[in-house]
Amino acid sequence: MQISDLSEATGVPVPTVKYYLRERLLHPGVTVSRTRARYDASHVERLTLVRALTEVGGLSLAAARRVLAAIEEPDLSPVDVMAVAQRSLPGVAGARPAAGTSTTTGAYAGRDHEAGHDLAPPCDAPGAPDSRSRRFVAGRGWQVHPGDPVLDELDAAWEACDRAGLGLDEERMTRYADAVEQIGRTDVESVPQTSPQAAVRHVVLGTVLVDPVLAALRRLAQQHVAVSSSASARSGMLAP
């Protein structure tokens, strides 16, 4: 299989494949002569994964490279790999990529942590020991690492909802958390027990790739609920 076949098999243009090779997002093929290299199924798989991560998961190429490196590193313990992967993943809002189904050309950078100005500066001590999110998860009995950056992201996202006047109070958060706990249970149950590597791969990719599935489901569920409730309430909400 040469580069043109690889390109055709994945739908990725040849120059882009070359670019990915240059950028080490794709491992080199076996050089068979000075102008020929052979690629195989592993390249198809990797290329597909890169595109899934960037187009569906919304990762930047840099973030995708880190994720791939993390799940393919054989010398780390699962705990280490998870730590690396967690750090490799962009923030929860980091997704932002191509939309369309046909013109899928979007791309964008995951927003890692830029040192940009914060919004309204509500106290931001490095390593806030306590915060609304921390209290919330503690109140539910969730056992999470208090230093986990996801908690800070949750704080920021929650704050943003407040400032937008969305009325996201504790009660609503509790209802969300109940539902999300089900999702988390399903997530964890679906992790393969075959090997630590397989488990890590599954969790990391599941984090990135299933989020869009859930987001889409949410929009559809909103539509369904709105339509079925407006059947009795006669309001024109949510017709696309």
Place this chain on the structure above:
Amino acid sequence: MQISDLSEATGVPVPTVKYYLRERLLHPGVTVSRTRARYDASHVERLTLVRALTEVGGLSLAAARRVLAAIEEPDLSPVDVMAVAQRSLPGVAGARPAAGTSTTTGAYAGRDHEAGHDLAPPCDAPGAPDSRSRRFVAGRGWQVHPGDPVLDELDAAWEACDRAGLGLDEERMTRYADAVEQIGRTDVESVPQTSPQAAVRHVVLGTVLVDPVLAALRRLAQQHVAVSSSASARSGMLAP
């Protein structure tokens, strides 16, 4: 309140505020002299919203502009605004706008600025009349518009999970959908009944800003579930 106060109140640098004014992401202040314009609380609010949309929601400035235009357009019926907003929203992955309306980049003022809203979308191509996602939602009895692009995004995201070998089968999807339906119910219940405009604003912003909250909750829930289940199963999963 002048531009420096606005900047200080929001944490957005003055040159960036100027940029947003140029790009009509922020409505101009009241010109009080040739070198002075007055801004008020509405500017603070708008600026905060723009930053929330871009930093938390992960939208591009172009997408944020469309969203803001949609929720602030007073001449459209709620149904129209919802339709516009749905199309303005990026894909489920927090997608960037693919193409089509991005001709706005000019540093040359006014060229297309006065042309106002790009609120006239071309009709959707029919696309796939049937797909796994369509069958899935139909099978659950969800009433959604069959031409909704979110269905295509769900197809793409689901496909990507398959190709990554995540084993996202119908059963798991059903479990996700059950949980997400709860979320959708909570979403719809929280929509204010005061005015159609307020409702539209709430739904649109809720779609963009609550997704990150849910994504963060999901990661925390995974952690919690993994930790509490590994308490008995002694596997080293998910320790950050």
Place this chain on the structure above:
DNA sequence: TGACATTGGAGAGTATCACTATCCAATATT
């Protein structure tokens, strides 16, 4: 054998995005 296409490798070029920087003359402030 020869015409023609493809390949790997490399570098340069392009488009978009989201800012920054610099300049100006007209005002405010002190």
Place this chain on the structure above:
DNA sequence: AATATTGGATAGTGATACTCTCCAATGTCA
């Protein structure tokens, strides 16, 4: 009067993700 700030404008920056062009070596087919 001295200094600072403002609105308005143009131009420049850095990051990202490609895309293009070139090359000689090498395949492939007639």
